[in-house]
Amino acid sequence: MQSLNQSLRNLLLNTDSYKASHWLQYPPGTDATFFYVESRGGVHDRTVFFGLQAILKEYLSTPITHADVDEARDLFAAHGEPFNEAGWRDIVDRLGGHLPIRIRAVPEGSVVPTHHALMTIESTDPAAFWVPSYLETMLLRIWYPITVATISWHAKQTIRQFLERTSDDPAGQLPFKLHDFGARGVSSLESAAFGGAAHLVNFMGTDTVSGLLLARAHYHEPMAGYSIPAAEHSTITSWGRERELDAYRNMLKQFAKPGSIVAVVSDSYDIYHAIREHWGKTLRDEVIASGGTLVVRPDSGDPVAVVHQCIELLDEAFGHTVNSKGYKVLNHVRVIQGDGINPTSLRAILERVTSDGYATDNLAFGMGGALLQQLNRDTQKFALKCSAARVDGQWIDVYKDPITDKGKQSKRGRMTLLRHREYGSYRTVPVSAEAASLADVEMPAGFDDAMVTVWEDGRLLRDWTFAEVRANADTVKL
Structure with missing residues (x-):
């Protein structure tokens, strides 16, 4: 019998049950999605970004296999949830088990005011536009180290x-x-x-x-x-x-x-x-x-x-x-x-x-x-939300705006985070629907893109040292 630890290492099971059915719930013609993570306020007015690199190395660095798909298929069938077996097997066969996503984020150790995007997650393969949503459960756990x-x-x-x-x-x-x-x-x-x-x-x-x-x-x-x-x-x-x-x-x-x-x-x-x-x-x-x-x-x-x-x-x-x-x-x-x-x-x-x-x-x-331990996701009100989807070739804004709680209003559209090179202030800015990529953002005077591409299609592109993380956190003082 497979041990608990072995099952917990299966990335396809590192999710919420209802995520298994979400690939069927997007509008017909959807071929890309875009998500972001932010602190919507909380106890402190700024947060220290840390832990993404460890999460990526620990959980995403190993390609998924057909054995992973087999285990997930059988579990969800018994559990009462539909499962995208064909989609996952396509990722194994065509992409070598590497998930087609791009993650951009502020450098680890950055001290960023709340209400700004700290990281973004986007799909990179039209046939697997649903993957970022599937990973929400695992990626949002970054709230804890932050x-x-x-x-x-x-x-x-x-x-x-x-x-x-x-x-x-x-x-x-x-x-x-x-x-x-x-x-x-x-x-x-x-x-x-x-x-x-x-x-x-x-x-x-x-x-x-x-x-x-x-x-x-x-x-x-x-x-x-x-x-x-x-x-x-x-x-x-x-x-x-x-x-x-x-x-x-x-x-x-x-x-x-x-x-x-x-x-x-x-x-x-x-x-x-x-x-x-x-x-x-x-x-x-x-x-x-x-x-x-x-x-x-x-x-x-x-x-x-x-x-x-x-x-x-x-x-x-x-x-x-x-x-x-x-x-x-x-x-x-x-x-x-x-x-x-x-x-x-x-x-x-x-x-x-x-x-x-x-x-x-x-x-x-x-x-x-x-x-x-005496903290939870609401200590800093962390959320990971979808803010854009490409449907029939057009990017559309995706957002929630509940009349009963304006504090849960989410951002809309593709976005990135800018930082003023002299004053250190931040600004979350939209990326136009016409822009082919985030590289097309027009920078306001004095600002630079505060995010870097950390992960793309199974590869870690920025590998921070702990010394760099500490130095980043120590550049801001109250």
Whole structure:
């Protein structure tokens, strides 16, 4: 019997059930279709485009086969849906199994305001005009890495603002200020890979190993992120409450050395007692003598109040220096907060701590569910819609304009996205019905086409490196 993983690799089954019948629903004489993807608004006013290259390499790079068609034919017959067996076999026989589509998109890492086309998908073979629609289910899942990258990017802008105000080394510290703790909280390994890599577009700290693998497999990045030795509750509480001190001392013995960083969760029983007595008195000299940096991790309670109090207690024990901007920087110790972190609590913590005169240097954050799981397609209101079809040789506009919800009004006609070369502003512009291709768009003064052809007829035409993606995302700052 074929395994689930083998069946899930069949591109013809990577769709919604009703898509199998859509080839019969277009007007007679249709021989081309055009689709686009956009964020129709949402929580943030701009998005970070990421993940298309990984989707294309992972799902479209392998040509379909007659075995794929056989499996899909049999499944849809039993499932109650018609299936375009002849059309798919024609693609296998005549086109070598390569899907006749063209995908254009903004460069990965681009930060684009909402309500603009981010990518377009169009058919390239009159006999297979229905293929772009069939792929909607799979291609629209790009909403997920884009949304994660967007949440992470906006968090980065918040942290950047506080670092620039309070730190002597904002640029050096920023890449490691938000750590990905989300792998265990997502719905699948695949989600961890795509979401984990999306976060790494903006930061370099992660515990989501599968994100590293995706960046390596699809973006030519040998090592996209880093981590440090860190305790979890089981490794501390296995010593027993009466030996909590021994558990902490063992962490120093195993991992603390000159230049090293070691994180120790310290709230298993009483975080304040642990800081005052264990770290601040009994182990204080050992922490200092190790030459490493101890990162204390609270993991319960109100994040804003607890982090503030922990920093004050660590200050009492280890002291601080004052940097050139007049903010206090703790000696030998730091705090990382990973519980209850989201964009709102992150800002609130920074506001509380800096208002008390402490530099952002003293803090790092871990983000789990709020980064990789507490989001959905409506977070940024993503949609993939058909906007044009060629019927009887003429391009016609295809759109929806529901009277009950103007927010779901879709764009019409073929289109591309332009970017002003000096100001960086964007403009989604139509392509006339008479134009033979998108290359015929007349550019307004100062604008260039912001999209490039990424994929055409089974071939990847633009292969971004992770370094390029990161650079693109970092060119725009709030």
